[in-house]
Amino acid sequence: MGAECNCNCQADSSKKIDELLSQYRGNPNGLIVVLAAIQQDNGYLPKDLMIRVAEELNVPLTDVYGVATFYTAFTLRPRGRNSINLCLGTACYVKGAPEVHDAIEKELKIKAGDTTEDRRFTFDVVRCLGACGIAPVMTVNGEVHPRMTAEKVSEVLSKYE
Amino acid sequence: MSITYQDLEEIRSKAKEKLAARLGKDPADEFKYHVLVCGGTGCHSSGCQAVADTMEKALNDEGLANSTKLIQTGCMGACQLGPVVMVYPGAYHYCNVQPEDIADIVNDHLKNDKFVERLCYRNGKGELQATMPEMDFFKKQHKIALRNCGLVDPVSLDEYVGMDGFAALSKALKEMKPQQVIDEVKNSGLRGRGGAGFPTGVKWQFMADQEADQKYVICNGDEGDPGAFMDNAVLTGDPYSVIEAMTLCGYATGASKGYAYIRLEYPLAIQNFKKALEVCREKGLLGEKILDSDFSFDIEIREGAGAFVCGEETALMASTEGKRGEPRPRPPFPAVSGLFGKPSNINNVETWANICPIVLKGADWYSGIGVGKSKGTKVFALAGMIANSGLVEVPMGTKLRDVVEEIGGGIPDGKKFKAAQTGGPSGGCIPAEHFDTSLDYENLASLGSIVGSGGLIITDEDTCMVDLAKFYLGFTQDESCGKCTPCRIGTKRMLEILNRISKGLGRDGDIELLEELAYMIKQSALCGLGQTSPNPILSTLKYYRDEYEAHIKDKTCPAGVCKIRGAKKATS
Amino acid sequence: MATVTLTIDNQKVEVEQGTTILEAAKNAGIEIPTLCYMKDINAIGACRICVVEVEGARALQAACVAPVGEGMVVKTNSELVRKSRKMTLELILSDHPQECLTCLRNTNCELQALSEAFGLREVRFTRGAAKSATADDIDDSAPSIVRDPRKCVLCRRCVAVCEKVQGVKAIGPINRGFETVIAPAFDQNLIDVNCAMCGQCSLVCPTGAITEKDDTEKVWAALNDANKEVVVQTAPATRVAIAEEFGQDPGTISTGKMVAALRRLGFNKIFDTDFSADLTIMEEGTELIQRVTQGGTLPMITSCSPGWIKYIEHYYPDLLPHLSTCKSPQQMLGALIKDYYPKNAGIAPENIYSVSIMPCTAKKFEAQRDEMNDSGYQDVDVVLTTRELARMCRNAGIDWDTLPEENYDDPLGMSTGAAVIFGATGGVMEAAVRTAYELITKEEMPDINLTPVRGMEGIKEATLKVGDLDVKVAVAHTLGNARKLLDLIREGKADHHFIEVMCCPGGCIGGGGQPIPTNLDVRLARIAGTYQADEELPIRKSHENPAITDIYEKYLGQPLGELSHKLLHTHYVPRGVYRKPEGLPDGGSEH
């Protein structure tokens, strides 16, 4: 789990987040629901908003952070412009996803879970997208690339700026 | 506005007419053809949206929109062949359809009543199997849980009702006492499809027997087994069947609130389930006084946030409460103290999908399917080195060979079947010598594997079993919640040993150390994730110990998968 | 209550339904080893050290959480059980630095003891094995406690205490799986978060993963410096606990031996924080009377527990005006040691090195606060916990058993029974009432034992007739209980005049710097020792302490007088829970 972003920008909350925060005011049960909305809105969990969640839901900040670092859907750093998810579920694994994995790491010069320095790509590994029939599966920004091979990596990625 | 029993029956009889074309009868309305484009996750991924859009445009352009009904369904099963388009009457199954193929379907089939042969399926022997009933993939299947998947518009209440939807609920509310509903489920012999195979009716009884001001019904839609996607198919393709079943359970056990926990990675499932919930609320099929009865029930969705362990029931409940998804010791069992400390009944999506037919058609009908103590059907997610992968629903007791060779069309490229991995990361493998084994709870357990959630991964001679075990262990190690020692540290150490073995750096005694560690973790971990994590190792060691030894002693990977520096050429 | 009969290791045992196998075995005289379990506080079944074999069960069961069942057959010592426990321990050690010889918890570590008891002789996983934490993760940012995640076994006892007892949860599990660590949010340093510095986590930690910050070297250096006059004070609660470090029973009163030990270590003057406890009563009692008669902020709340002070500064900055402006006894005496004492003894204050021996890790933090230099110097240079003093004694080869009983030095060594009971929850209240009653009514109190405020109940209340006035008081120990009273105050529902709050369970006798183990039984024994010490003293009321009368006559003038105000009172800093509160004045005093 990487450290959170340390710049001093203030992340503004959207109206949706404000509404959720008031819906769950004082109710710790809403923690994941609210964090998920923030993640979706911002692409990551800004520290400032996490503190607000702690205050408004009445959850210790330790718990907010504990939950944020438990679930892989939450990230503490802004993500790249393009988000690559490579499936390493069983079906994809036995059909050659590991080679695709290595090819992406080599192409982008980052490890899975990281973002390229120019913030062009974030590369994550997922476990089964429910599309095992067309394994190995890779998605970029939700766009699906079925039957991936190591050779196709470079060409597919070149389409995303 | 809440609909009544009467209204429901009216909807049903109208809907049945409209569905006639798809049910093998003559079309009873203005639509001569029903064109179904699969919108399941697999086909979605292979580009079905463009196919559907092109089809819609073509129908409009050709003036066929009034005589051809176009709908997008959930998964039809043969995802490998996607995008799939089906044309009724006749259930013509077009495979790998691209937007440019639409013109042919429209011109030949819809205008001239001639099916497009080149888009139809041919089996390994090259025989044409143009319609679904003809296809090997579907012939041996028996669809109960998947009865509506791929056949109806998932979010259309009318179509669901037309397929006898909400008939079970209305029957129960009108004619059955809660205990009768439980008895029906008990007598059907249905066992939980989430992995453990616990008798569903017995579980419902536990909860019904609890006195409490509030009880909960939970749908476990976390489907974490990497390689299983039947729950996704049901949630996406037939969400009402889960809603109706949960409501029935609420009625039977005295619960007024349900939660459906659906994993985040299934956006389509979440979307369709949400939509179905809205429709049900609008029609009074959820909410206060359902169908004008005295029974009230509602369901809330909780989205997972990316943690396999949240499929474990106590972790799922912690997660629903907004906490870290860490399992806790049982007892107390959820039926006594579950979500928010209240009695809760949790079932798997596929389990839910079996409930309504059981209540409607009776326990005897259901228990007549299957073998021994494994009743009914089971959906397997067939994948890996197999010609036709996809979702396969077969009666319990079907032979593995039949599933692989007949339904799955065998191993491609003339390769040999090596093993089937069942039950995902908690399961084990079935080697070629047990190819004729029957797929049921007791039998798989006796072979050291499990039915589990129904993942069925086929491997061929090019698969390295050490590598496969390493894959599963890497998964569980990654997904361990970290609460208890044996799993947190033990899976890490097992993986380290496997890693060195697969790099050709294995040491003497590593196999014994692995075995000892695996056995102890099974015995001592807190939850099922840790307890079952050694299974892939133990089962591959049981059948393929020689492969491990080859890696350690000869520094070779017999399948040629593991990258061993300076390895001798594989001898086999 | 229904009972259940079961068989444990071939013995028939009858216990109440709902009992755990662990408790049932204990009834049968069988000690099942545990690591993560802490009665009533942490029953999470996480470490898997306590596993037992239950006939018919699919896997081993964790005895600490598994309830007994009728007819159950349990084996606590089978081959399988022993092997499993040993493997679990081996796994823990494979992710643990084997540094016992240089570890603060050497010879008093539960992990070490288990390792010895299980006869573990080899860890087969160490070569090339990954570690979940490294030396970079050590957090020694705080003056009070040090966290060394490398030694953490993730038993979560600290988390449970911090959350359930203190209601703070400054630390908790973060990350997942093998990467899990116990740390503050955002991996911040402890000094930067809302930790009260109470050290309760260090008391319950079975290993050296959370310890007091060891300051003994600083004190050795001062003792070795010929130019320094090293003056020491000892808190009320250390005297009933330190003997445990030398194998004696909890609650053994060893005031005289402790003084003798300090003298042998080379301290130049040995004063008693009990003296300033008496002084606190005079100041605080007067302040209370003033607030009641002149309409000040009520209820007034005690301020002698620095863990409590830091907590209220973080969580209830709006309620700071309720705090008494009195410094803690340690800081009162600290100011006198660098102001009054050098003037009296003709020593340059800059040559004085002021040490306190405290049951408390929070006092290490308190001594460093900016406010605590009213003498013109840092009033207290170093705070040592009871554990650290014992460590110095062992280092110096002091034989506790043969030590004589010696007396404190004058002029700051004289005290009363009222001061001794400061160490136990309710003690400050009882001491204050003993004095306030007599100052207000000018009559002798009929019974000076205020039993309703004694004991381990979380919140104790009493109403006392003092002259015409019905005085309503409340006593809370632990921050979790304090919070309940604070919420009442915030809602305007607290009609008390005076509230005592102590941060630690049982008060300072259960402080975070006390000998380990400190559990409920040990706390009760120390409380008993405390009241026994009170009974044994000739003077039991603060205002009757002749040294107190003396210092007011000769130096301070009167309670709340100008000099008292300067040396003995303080003000507080609103901190906020996660960020600095805006628009709140500094609480408490005008200073």
Ligand SMILES: Cc1cc2nc3c(=O)[nH]c(=O)nc-3n(C[C@H](O)[C@H](O)[C@H](O)COP(=O)(O)O)c2cc1C
């Ligand atoms: C690690 C772990 C993961 C699990 N994942 C799932 C899952 O994804 N879906 C599911 O239905 N059950 C899962 N289970 C099983 C559930 O704990 C529970 O037994 C099940 O939901 C009960 O429903 P059933 O009786 O209908 O099978 C999992 C169990 C474990 C130990």
Ligand code: SF4
């Ligand atoms: S939260 Fe991160 S991105 Fe946002 S302002 Fe702060 S540092 Fe920048």
Ligand code: SF4
């Ligand atoms: S077995 Fe693994 S997943 Fe389950 S509680 Fe233990 S650490 Fe967590």
Ligand code: SF4
């Ligand atoms: S914590 Fe215990 S086991 Fe670990 S190094 Fe210290 S004394 Fe040894």
Ligand code: SF4
């Ligand atoms: S216990 Fe063993 S390792 Fe430790 S100091 Fe003694 S001899 Fe050395």
Ligand code: SF4
């Ligand atoms: S010192 Fe007290 S407040 Fe701080 S972490 Fe430890 S228990 Fe919590």
Ligand code: SF4
């Ligand atoms: S720091 Fe100590 S008490 Fe806390 S979890 Fe780690 S070992 Fe347990």
Ligand code: SF4
């Ligand atoms: S109660 Fe005593 S030991 Fe605990 S923080 Fe307060 S002063 Fe320190």
Ligand code: FES
């Ligand atoms: S394993 Fe990759 S999509 Fe299922």
Ligand code: FES
């Ligand atoms: S998703 Fe279309 S057939 Fe499975």
Ligand code: FES
């Ligand atoms: S003491 Fe029972 S599991 Fe830790």
